[in-house]
Every structure is written in C-alpha cells, then in structure tokens.
Amino acid sequence: MVHDHHHHDDPRHTFSGRKIDPPQVSPNMTVPELIKFYGATGYNARRLAEAAEILEDMINTNSTVCLTLAGAMTPIGMGRTISAMIEAGFIDWIVATGANVYHDLHFAYGLPVKQGHFDVDDDILYAKQIVRIYDVYIKELETLQAQDLLVQKDMKERSAEIPANASTADISYALGKAAKENAKYPEKSFLVKAYENKVPVYMPAIGDSSIGLNMLPLLLEGKGVFPNTILDVAESAAILWKSKRSGGLELGGGVPKNFFQQTGPALYQILKIKEGGQDYLIQMTDARPDTGGLSGATLQEGKSWGKIKTSHKGNVIVYGDSSVYFPLLCSYALSVCRPRKHKEIYGKKDAWVRDMKKMYLAQK
Known part of the structure; x- marks a missing residue:
C-alpha cells in the first residue's frame, strides 16, 4: 500500500488544532463576543466564526465585495441590514433575484407586508386575496398590484434615462432613483441605498420574477427599455477584471450564487484575459452537495472551474438559514471594521x- 506523504504533512491530519476549552456564556454578550464564543466550539457555530473572520479580512484588504441574494430575504425585512452594509462601504455590488428587488420596494412605498402563519389553508388565503411566502403575508391588491402599477409607470416614464442597451443594473438604478424621489419611506429600501451609493444591483434572472412580469405590458405596448442580460455578464466580468482582490457573501445559492462565481470562468475560459477567480467566498445555505445542484455545490468544487483562487482557504459554507446568520455577520462586520470609501x-x-472589450479585441 502506497502512503501519500503529502497528506501526512498536512496539518489537518495532525493533532495540532486549538484545544477545546469550554467557553463561558455571559449576560448581554456583544456580537463579537458571541462570534468568539462560537469560534471556540464546533459545527456550524465554528463555521460562522470562520465566515466572520473571512468577511473581516475581505473588508480590511479593500477587496471588492459582492452580496448575492437568493430566497425571499427582503419580504422578512432584511433590506435595512443590506443598506447598513452598503452605507459602511462593505458591499460594492449585488446580484439578486428580481423578487428581492420587487419586494424591497413595498417597504419604500409603505405597502402592507405582515407576519402570518405557515400552517394554513392556502385556498382560504387565495379567496381572501392574501399571498403567502412561508410565514409572511402580502396583500394581492394593496401590495402586489399597487406595486406593479408603480414599477410599470417608472419603467415607462424613465425609459429615456435608461441606456438603450441596458443591463439589469441600469433597470435597478432607475427603480432605486424613482423610489428615492417618489416613495414615502425611501430609507427602508436597500435599492434606494444602492442607488445613492452607486452600487450596481444585477438581476440576471429578471424574467423569473415580478420585475420581469411587469415588463410584459411594456413589451406588448411597445414601450420601455428591455435589459440585455448578456451585458450583465460583461459588466460582472469587468468588475472582477478591475478588482485587485475580490470576494462574495452568498445568501443561499441559485442563479445569484453562480452568476457571481462564473465571473472567473468568463475571464479565464471565455475571454482568456485573466486567471484566478475570486479570492474569497462565503455561503450560507441549507442545500446539500450530494444531489448535484449548484446551490449545494461546495465552494472548493468551484476551483476546478476557476471560480475561486484556491480551494484550500478563504472559503466557507455555513449550513443553515441565512435569516439567522446574515444579521449576525453584518453586526460583527459593523462592530470590528472601519467604514470604507465607496467604490x-x-x-x-x-x-x-x-x-475589457479593447483588450479582448487587441489580443484576438
């Protein structure tokens, strides 16, 4: 039997780890104290502490940080947490599902969203025109249809402000600007905060959301500007190309996770102008790797595609619910990192x- 000597020298295969010394819990612990407590333990508590350390490093090395949003994070009220991170200069660009952008706008315009119940008869809710996202209730007419009219109006009226060849970030920018100018509570929307700080918000799967659905009347009426999602691919690749260091904080998986991570292959496999991919990747997910789906794919696997610089460090998956982990990570970063200049x-x-086009054409 041949022994792999390489693995024998690997610290992972030695008894050299930090000694587990049961940490003490105390009343009124701060978030950094709680994260330190977690870091002294194991399982996903320790992974969360590792994520906090990676996020701190990402911020302090002035890396370009992308936040990816899958799952309905804004309907449960996470928008202002994202805004606080934008405000501090800790998030430089965002890749979201269209749903997260659409539902974020309800809060800016003061449209009703309420805590409901998950164990219900949905036929009754439908009859009462209440729409459900697990345990959150939204009104069909007062919220959704009211929001639809606002989105359609803004897209029609502001089509002159949107570039003719627009990325979905240009659509988000116009919607954020409209909400800042017209909404009653602009401070409750992360889209407005992104607009104010020139943080691009991409919705690469825009057709798979109410933002896309609201473009249907515009398409049939021949009004408005329709986004070119391949321009999203170009812009996101250019962001990685122009960043000395780069990383991401991923809430869930789905299209936002992969769209952000494929910037490495865009530059390496397709354009052949830069190798390496991301320096850091943090993901919070409940998806498993063994079913073959992208949402659960390990971040290390991405190394084989050139999505991340190395599979050996700077990446961690925290298993569980990002609605629990994300606010803790943000509070930690806001506690220990100095605000950064906005990119x-x-x-x-x-x-x-x-x-990037010039460089690609010159070497072609």
Whole structure:
C-alpha cells in the first residue's frame, strides 16, 4: 500500500488544532463576543466564526465585495441590514433575484407586508386575496398590484434615462432613483441605498420574477427599455477584471450564487484575459452537495472551474438559514471594521466594459 506523504504533512491530519476549552456564556454578550464564543466550539457555530473572520479580512484588504441574494430575504425585512452594509462601504455590488428587488420596494412605498402563519389553508388565503411566502403575508391588491402599477409607470416614464442597451443594473438604478424621489419611506429600501451609493444591483434572472412580469405590458405596448442580460455578464466580468482582490457573501445559492462565481470562468475560459477567480467566498445555505445542484455545490468544487483562487482557504459554507446568520455577520462586520470609501462601481462599469472589450479585441 502506497502512503501519500503529502497528506501526512498536512496539518489537518495532525493533532495540532486549538484545544477545546469550554467557553463561558455571559449576560448581554456583544456580537463579537458571541462570534468568539462560537469560534471556540464546533459545527456550524465554528463555521460562522470562520465566515466572520473571512468577511473581516475581505473588508480590511479593500477587496471588492459582492452580496448575492437568493430566497425571499427582503419580504422578512432584511433590506435595512443590506443598506447598513452598503452605507459602511462593505458591499460594492449585488446580484439578486428580481423578487428581492420587487419586494424591497413595498417597504419604500409603505405597502402592507405582515407576519402570518405557515400552517394554513392556502385556498382560504387565495379567496381572501392574501399571498403567502412561508410565514409572511402580502396583500394581492394593496401590495402586489399597487406595486406593479408603480414599477410599470417608472419603467415607462424613465425609459429615456435608461441606456438603450441596458443591463439589469441600469433597470435597478432607475427603480432605486424613482423610489428615492417618489416613495414615502425611501430609507427602508436597500435599492434606494444602492442607488445613492452607486452600487450596481444585477438581476440576471429578471424574467423569473415580478420585475420581469411587469415588463410584459411594456413589451406588448411597445414601450420601455428591455435589459440585455448578456451585458450583465460583461459588466460582472469587468468588475472582477478591475478588482485587485475580490470576494462574495452568498445568501443561499441559485442563479445569484453562480452568476457571481462564473465571473472567473468568463475571464479565464471565455475571454482568456485573466486567471484566478475570486479570492474569497462565503455561503450560507441549507442545500446539500450530494444531489448535484449548484446551490449545494461546495465552494472548493468551484476551483476546478476557476471560480475561486484556491480551494484550500478563504472559503466557507455555513449550513443553515441565512435569516439567522446574515444579521449576525453584518453586526460583527459593523462592530470590528472601519467604514470604507465607496467604490461607486455603477459609475465606472461602462468604462470598464469598454476597456475589457479593447483588450479582448487587441489580443484576438
């Protein structure tokens, strides 16, 4: 039997880890104290502490940080947490499902969203025109249809402000601007905060959401500007290309996770202008790797595609519910990291794509 000596020297296969010394819990622990407590233990508590350490490193090395949003995070009220991270300069760009953008706008416009119940008869809710996202209730007419009219109106009226060849970030920017100007509570929307700080918000699967559904009347009436999602691919690749260091904080998986992670292959496999991928990846998910889906795919696996610099460090998956983990991570970062100067990528992205095009054509 041949022994692999390489593995014998690997610290993972030695008894050299930190001694487990049961930590003490105390009243009124701060979030950094709680994270430190978790870091002294095991399982997903320790993974969360590792995620906090990676996030701190990402922020302190001035890495470009992307937040990816899958799952309905805004309907449960996570928008202002995202806003606080944008405000501090800790999030430079966002990849979201259209749903997260659409539902975020309800809070800006003061449209009703309430805590409901998960164990219910949905036929009765339908008869009462109450729409359900697990344990959250939204009104069909007062919320959804009211929001639809606002989105359609803004997209029609502001089509002159949106570039003719638009990425979904250009659509988000116009919607954020409209909400800042017209909404009653703009401070409750992360989309408004992203607009104010020139943080691009991409919705690469825009057709799979109410934002996309609201473009249907515009399409049939021949009004409005329709996004070019391949431009999203170009802009996101250019962001990685122009970043000295880069990483992501992923809530769930799905399209947002992969769209962000495929920036590495876009530059390496397709354009052949830069190798490496992301320096850091943090994901919070309940998805398993053994069913073959992207949401549960390990971040290490991404190394084989060139999505991440190395599979050996700078990445962690925290298993469980991001509604629990995300606020803890954000509070930790806001506690231990100094605010950063805003990168204002929205104002630079078009020039970056032009530079990338020049370089690609020159070497072709």
